[in-house]
Every structure is written in structure tokens, then in C-alpha cells.
Amino acid sequence: xxxxxxxxxxxxxxxxxxxxxxxxxxxxxxxxxxxxxxxxxxxxxxxxxxxxxxxxxxxxxxxxxxxxxxxxxxxxxxxxxxxxxxxxxxxxxxxxxxxxxxxxxxxxxxxxxxxxxxxxxxxxxxxxxxxxxxxxxxxxxxxxxxxxxxxxxxxxxxxxxxxxxxxxxxxxxxxxxxxxxxxxxxxxxxxxxxxxxxxxxxxxxxxxxxxxxxxxxxxxxxxxxxxxxxxxxxxxxxxxxxxxxxxx
Amino acid sequence: xxxxxxxxxxxxxxxxxxxxxxxxxxxxxxxxxxxxxxxxxxxxxxxxxxxxxxxxxxxxxxxxxxxxxxxxxxxxxxxxxxxxxxxxxxxxxxxxxxxxxxxxxxxxxxxxxxxxxxxxxxxxxxxxxxxxxxxxxxxxxxxxxxxxxxxxxxxxxxxxxxxxxxxxxxxxxxxxxxxxxxxxxxxxxxxxxxxxxxxxxxxxxxxxxxxxxxxxxxxxxxxxxxxxxxxxxxxxxxxxxxxxxxxxxxxxxxxxxxxxxxxxxxxxxxxxxxxxxxxxxxxxxxxxxxxxxxxxxxxxxxxxxxxxxxxxxxxxx
Numbered sequence: 001x002x003x004x005x006x007x008x009x010x011x012x013x014x015x016x017x018x019x020x021x022x023x024x025x026x027x028x029x030x031x032x033x034x035x036x037x038x039x040x041x042x043x044x045x046x047x048x049x050x051x052x053x054x055x056x057x058x059x060x061x062x063x064x065x066x067x068x069x070x071x072x073x074x075x076x077x078x079x080x081x082x083x084x085x086x087x088x089x090x091x092x093x094x095x096x097x098x099x100x101x102x103x104x105x106x107x108x109x110x111x112x113x114x115x116x117x118x119x120x121x122x123x124x125x126x127x128x129x130x131x132x133x134x135x136x137x138x139x140x141x142x143x144x145x146x147x148x149x150x151x152x153x154x155x156x157x158x159x160x161x162x163x164x165x166x167x168x169x170x171x172x173x174x175x176x177x178x179x180x181x182x183x184x185x186x187x188x189x190x191x192x193x194x195x196x197x198x199x200x201x202x203x204x205x206x207x208x209x210x211x212x213x214x215x216x217x218x219x220x221x222x223x224x225x226x227x228x229x230x231x232x233x234x235x236x237x238x239x240x241x242x243x244x245x246x247x248x
Numbered sequence: 249x250x251x252x253x254x255x256x257x258x259x260x261x262x263x264x265x266x267x268x269x270x271x272x273x274x275x276x277x278x279x280x281x282x283x284x285x286x287x288x289x290x291x292x293x294x295x296x297x298x299x300x301x302x303x304x305x306x307x308x309x310x311x312x313x314x315x316x317x318x319x320x321x322x323x324x325x326x327x328x329x330x331x332x333x334x335x336x337x338x339x340x341x342x343x344x345x346x347x348x349x350x351x352x353x354x355x356x357x358x359x360x361x362x363x364x365x366x367x368x369x370x371x372x373x374x375x376x377x378x379x380x381x382x383x384x385x386x387x388x389x390x391x392x393x394x395x396x397x398x399x400x401x402x403x404x405x406x407x408x409x410x411x412x413x414x415x416x417x418x419x420x421x422x423x424x425x426x427x428x429x430x431x432x433x434x435x436x437x438x439x440x441x442x443x444x445x446x447x448x449x450x451x452x453x454x455x456x457x458x459x460x461x462x463x464x465x466x467x468x469x470x471x472x473x474x475x476x477x478x479x480x481x482x483x484x485x486x487x488x489x490x491x492x493x494x495x496x497x498x499x500x501x502x503x504x505x506x507x508x509x510x511x512x513x514x515x516x517x518x519x520x521x522x523x524x525x526x527x528x529x530x531x532x533x534x535x536x537x538x539x540x541x542x543x544x545x546x547x548x549x550x551x552x553x554x555x556x557x558x559x560x561x562x563x564x565x
Contacts, residue, residue, distance in 0.1 A: 004352045011349070015340040096336035096397070099300045100353040101326035246304045 001102055005110025006117060013080065013118050022076045026122050033068055034129050037061035058140040059216075062130055066147045066214055070207065072122055073158045074183055080118065081162025082176035084111045085241075089170040098245070108163070108238050112230075115159045116152075123151050143216040150213025153226035154206060158183055160233035167240045251277045253405050253435040254299065258308035261294050261459075268294045269459040271308075276405070276452070281431035283450030283467070284439035285552065291459040292439040293333050296409050299437070300330040313404055326355055329398035333409040335390055336397075339383035343374055343393055346382055347400060354401035368396040371429070373422060388419040395423065399430060406430055408438040412445060424449050443552060455552065481509045481527065484537025495530055497523030508540075 013019040041060045048054050088094045097107050127148045133139045162179040169175050189205035202208060206229075209222040254276035261269040269291040276282050286292045297303035299310055301317050301324065310317040312324040338346055347365045356364045369375045372392040377385060382393055391414065398406055411427065412420045427449050430436055440446060446453055446467070453470055455463035463470075484507065492501040492511060500512035513523055524541070531538035 001353075001355075004349075008349050008353070011345065012338060012340060091337075091339070092332070092334035093336040093338060095297075095300075095302050095330065095332045096350075097353070098302045099325055099328060099330040099332075100350075101322045101355055102353065103322060245302065 002106050002110045002113065005097075005102070005107060006114045009084070009111055009114025010118060013114070016083075018079060018083075019118065022079060023121065026072060026076060027125065029068070029071070030065055030122075030126050030129065033065045034061060037064035038133075040064070056140055057133055057137050058130065058143050061133060062143055062147060063214065065126060065130065066151065069126070069151050070154070070187055070210075072119065072151075073154055073206075074180070074187065076119060076122070077115075077155065077158040077162050078176040078179040078183065080115055081159055081166055081179060082172040083166070084115060084163055085166040085237075086169050086172045086175045087166075090172070104238050104241050104245075108234055108241065112156075112159060112163055112234060115163070116156050119155045119159070120152065123148050123155065126151075140216070146213050146216045146218050149218060150210050150222075153213075153223065153230075154210050157206060157226050157229040157233075160230045160237075161186070164233040164237045164240070167237045252311075253278055253280075253313055254437065255311040255314075256295075256299065256308070257311070259295060259298055259305050259310065260307040261291075261298060261303065262306045267459050269298070269456075272456065272459075272461050273308075274454060274461070274464055276435050276437065278404075278435055279432065280452050281427065281436045281438070281450045282452045282454065283446035284437060284454055284456065285441065285443070285446060286439075286456040287441070290456045292456060293409055294459075295456065296330075296332075296407055296437070296439060300328055300407055301325050302330075302332075326401075327404040329354075329401065329403035329406045331394045331398040331408045331411060335394040337382050337390060337393060340381070342379055342381055343369070343385075344378045346393065347396055350397040351400050354403075356401050364400050364402075368400040371399065371426060372396040388415045391415055391419075391423070395426065399434075402434070404434055406434050406436045408436065410440055411438055412440065412442065420445075478513075478543065479511050479524070479527075480504070480540070480542050481511065481538065482507055482540030483509065483531070484539060485535065487534065487536050491534075492527075495523065495526045497526065 038061055041057055044060070045054060085094075088097070127144050130144050131139070131141075158179075161182055162175070165178040165182070166172070166175040168178070183206075186204065186206045188207070190202045190208040193199040193202035196202070206226075209225045212219045212222050252275055254274075256272060256274050259269055259272040260267060272291075272295055274282075284292050284295070294303065298305045299317075301310075301321050304318070310324075312327045315324040315327070317324045338349075341349070344365060347368060348361060351361045351364045366375075369378065372395050374389065374392055374396060377389060382390060385393065391411065395408065395411060398408065408427070412423050415423060424445065427436055427438060431449070431451075438450070447470075451467050453463065453465065453467050454461060486503065486507055486509060489501045489503065489509075492498055492509065497513050498511050502510050504510050511527075527541070528538065530536070
């Protein structure tokens with residue numbers, strides 16, 4: 001049943017211009033970042049004489065591309081997640097889902113997976129682009145896998161946050177603004193507390209936990225942090241929708 | 249008992265302590281069309297939301313074909329088709345796409361989906377609109393799509409909230425015929441504030457006012473209250489009430505104004521014919537100057553107002 005909701009979400013995402021525009025913009029962005037990375041690699045490496053200064057092409061280009069990937073989280077997620085529930089509430093289509101034989105958990109999970117699946121197109125696309133380096137070089141696939149997984153978890157966490165804010169209001173724009181602000185706070189939390197790296201609050205930062213992935217390291221602590229964030233916001237969303245049914 | 253499709257037991261819903269619906273109980277059996285009447289804000293939509301599991305009742309319970317809506321919401325919801333007051337349409341999709349999604353979400357299995365969609369389109373007169381975007385359809389056609397999604401999985405109970413709002417007279421007639429047709433095999437609950445509509449399509453009526461059920465019975469009970477045994481008479485020289493009551497078959501008479509009288513017969517069609525004749529003959533004989541004789545229909549509106557008004561009076565007393 002969840003799969004049917006996922007299909008429905010993907011269908012309406014591809015039926016609206018927003019989805020296509022976001023795919024197009026980010027494809028262009030990551031495409032140019034990739035080209036810049038490849039060009040820059042030869043310039044920088046020809047200047048680097050000592051072996052310690054030399055890095056592999058995967059890491060060099062990969063870091064250029066994945067370094068900017070948080071833009072997807074910051075801009076694409078709020079724009080796409082805002083409509084998930086609040087748009088349905090505004091156009092009064094929620095009863096369509098609520099009166100179908102589906103539990104709230106299935107509805108929320110379906111919408112969440114739908115959004116993450118849509119954004120995974122970008123993750124896959126970036127990974128494939130980096131794999132093309134393999135044509136003339138020997139690349140480090142592990143590095144790409146770790147980065148892709150990190151980006152996937154980052155996007156999934158942000159989507160869960162966006163889904164929750166979308167369930168709070170019937171105004172998609174309000175949901176997008178709230179999601180955007182929360183994501184900025186979560187992403188740059190570690191920068192704010194940069195002076196004191198042991199600060200507990202900075203541990204909450206999404207980017208801090210993404211850093212390990214971006215060096216090619218899959219740390220179970222970071223994975224569990226992302227999973228906890230996702231679970232917490234999904235549960236909050238379900239509870240919020242349930243409260244609506246109970247209190248009206 | 250196996251024929252009961254909907255059981256509502258003492259449904260109550262509070263909004264911030266104020267009851268929107270209180271103690272509404274009723275049963276519906278297979279093949280019945282139930283009309284839900286009431287003035288604006290009486291609690292019709294709230295009751296329907298509770299029946300379909302969109303809103304949790306504050307007290308009481310709903311059973312669909314014996315399955316409790318609160319304990320087994322998924323199984324109960326699978327037996328219901330619901331068209332809310334505001335049509336839940338995804339306007340960016342085409343009719344076919346939307347109905348396919350509706351069929352899938354209502355557990356129609358893969359190979360039957362196409363047939364179910366075709367069937368629903370045909371019954372709602374949408375076959376030639378398959379590839380159109382819902383957004384571009386007229387109001388009436390959008391309403392049909394709404395009804396189509398409610399019947400696509402052939403549910404046991406179809407619940408329609410004001411299905412004929414905003415339609416043109418021909419479409420209204422089509423939709424009414426469709427409701428009658430659905431009512432043949434399933435149970436239908438529809439809410440409306442158009443009274444003649446109830447008379448045309450429903451065989452059971454409930455009137456709700458201020459969250460309370462004020463009338464619950466067959467449509468024939470309502471009809472009897474208004475047609476058949478009453479006459480409105482116009483006289484140039486009106487007789488007294490006593491004189492009229494002497495005529496055989498007349499059980500009640502009252503003066504409406506100086507020239508008009510309203511009379512009531514005893515029940516039974518044959519007596520009426522005799523009594524009609526007797527009135528005319530008496531009028532000629534006594535030179536009452538009869539100029540009008542017409543059946544007096546208390547409109548359904550009157551019955552409705554009477555029922556809801558009594559309730560108001562009781563409240564203020």
C-alpha cells in the first residue's frame with residue numbers, strides 16, 4: 001500500500017513544473033561544478049610538486065561536487081516538501097487519502113519515500129557523473145558510495161523535517177519558509193559554535209555528521225544520528241495528523 | 249442483522265466543549281438510500297466525516313457491515329466510498345490517472361483496475377473525458393469525477409456530501425438517476441439541503457438540526473404529511489367551519505382568511521373522491537360561491553421548518 005502512495009507522489013511531482021525545474025537547475029549546477037573540478041584538477045596538480053600535496057582525482061572532483069550538495073538540501077527540499085501535506089490540505093484532498101483503507105503511518109511513509117525517491121534521482125545522477133571519470137582514470141568507488149550514502153541520509157533527514165512542517169499548516173509557502181529556516185539552523189549549527197567544537201549543541205548539526213561521509217568514511221554513529229532525525233520527524237508528522245483526526 | 253451496512257451508535261462530537269453532533273444513532277440496510285437533511289451548520293458534514301473515519305467521534309461508535317471503524321479502520325474504510333463536500337481532486341492529473349490512483353488506493357487488484365476505471369467512467373458519463381486534465385473540466389464534470397472515485401471499488405456503502413451542488417438541471421437529473429442506480433446494489437447516504445431531491449431519490453430520511461436527530465423515518469411518512477388528504481377551497485361567501493364539517497369525510501376544517509378554507513380528510517383514497525363531490529354539491533346548493541378547489545400541499549419545506557422550529561422552541565423554553 002505504501003508503494004501506491006509513493007507512485008502517486010512521484011506522479012504528481014512529475015506532473016508539476018516544480019519537479020522538472022529543480023531537476024534541471026541542479027543538473028546544470030552539478031554539471032558545471034564537475035567540469036570545473038576536472039579542469040581545476042590538472043591546474044592544481046601540475047603545481048603540486050611534493051607527493052603529500054597530491055590527491056586522487058575522485059577525491060578532488062568529488063569534494064568540489066559534494067561540497068555544494070547541501071544546496072540541494074537547502075533549496076530543493078523545502079520547495080518540494082512544502083506541498084506534500086499542506087497543498088493537499090489547502091485543496092482539500094486529504095479526505096481522499098484519509099477515507100481510503102490506509103493507516104496514517106502508510107500515508108506519511110509513502111509521502112516521505114516518494115520525495116526521497118525523487119531527490120535520489122539527483123544523487124544517482126551525481127554519482128554516475130563522477131563514475132565517468134573512470135573512463136580515463138582509476139577511481140575510488142568507495143569514496144563515491146560513502147558520499148552518496150551521506151548525501152542520501154542528509155536529504156532524507158531534511159525531507160522528514162520538511163514533511164513535518166508541511167503537516168503543520170495549510171499554506172505551502174509558510175511550510176517552505178519554516179523548513180528553510182530550520183534547515184539553515186541545522187546545517188550551520190556547527191559553524192555558529194565553531195569556537196567550541198566540544199559544544200553539545202553543535203553535535204546536532206546535520207553537516208557535522210555529513211563530514212565523515214565526505215571524506216569517504218561511513219561511521220555508524222553518524223548513520224544512526226540521521227536515522228534518529230528521520231524517525232523523530234516522521235513520528236511527529238504522524239502524531240500531528242492523528243491529532244487533526246481526533247480534535248478536528 | 250446481516251443486512252445492516254451502517255450502524256451509527258450514539259455518535260457525539262464536541263468542538264471545544266460545544267457539541268456539533270450529539271447522540272445520533274441510526275441504522276442503514278442494504279439497498280437503502282438515506283437522505284440526510286438539515287440547515288447549514290446542523291452537523292451533516294461532521295456526521296459524515298465520522299462515518300467515514302475522517303474524524304474521530306468524541307463518543308459513540310460506527311460500524312460498517314459489522315466492522316468497527318475505530319478498532320479496524322482499514323477494513324471498515326475499504327467498504328466505503330466517500331465524496332466529501334469539497335471534491336478531493338488532484339487537478340494536475342487526467343481523469344484516467346486520477347481514477348487509477350483511486351482504484352489502487354482502494355485495493356482494487358492490478359488486473360481489475362482498468363475494468364474498474366472504465367466501469368466507473370461509463371456510469372458517470374465520463375468516457376469521452378478520459379484524457380482531459382481534471383483542472384480543465386467544467387464544474388459538473390469535476391463533480392462526476394468525484395462521484396466516480398467514490399464508486400470505483402464498488403463499496404458496500406457510498407457516502408455523498410451534497411452531490412448535486414453546482415450542477416445544471418440536466419446533470420442533476422443524471423446524477424440522481426445514478427444515485428438511484430447505485431442504491432440498487434449498495435447503500436447510499438447523501439446529504440443535501442435541496443428538499444425535492446430527497447423526495448426523488450431517497451427512501452429513508454433523517455433530519456438533523458443543531459446536532460440532534462429530529463426526524464428519522466421512511467420517505468413515505470414525510471410524504472403522507474404533505475400530499476393527498478388536504479384541500480384548499482376558495483369561496484366568495486365562505487361558510488362556517490361547522491357547516492363544512494357536516495359534509496361526510498371531512499375531519500378538519502379551518503379558515504385561512506375571509507375567502508379561503510383549508511380542510512382535511514380522513515385517510516383513504518376512495519372516501520376522498522366522494523367527499524370532493526360532496527363539497528362541490530354543497531357549495532352549489534348553499535350558494536357559497538366556490539371559485540377554487542385545489543389539493544393543498546404542505547411543502548416539504550414546511551414540514552422541515554416545522555420540525556426544526558419545534559426544536560428551537562423547545563430549546564428556548
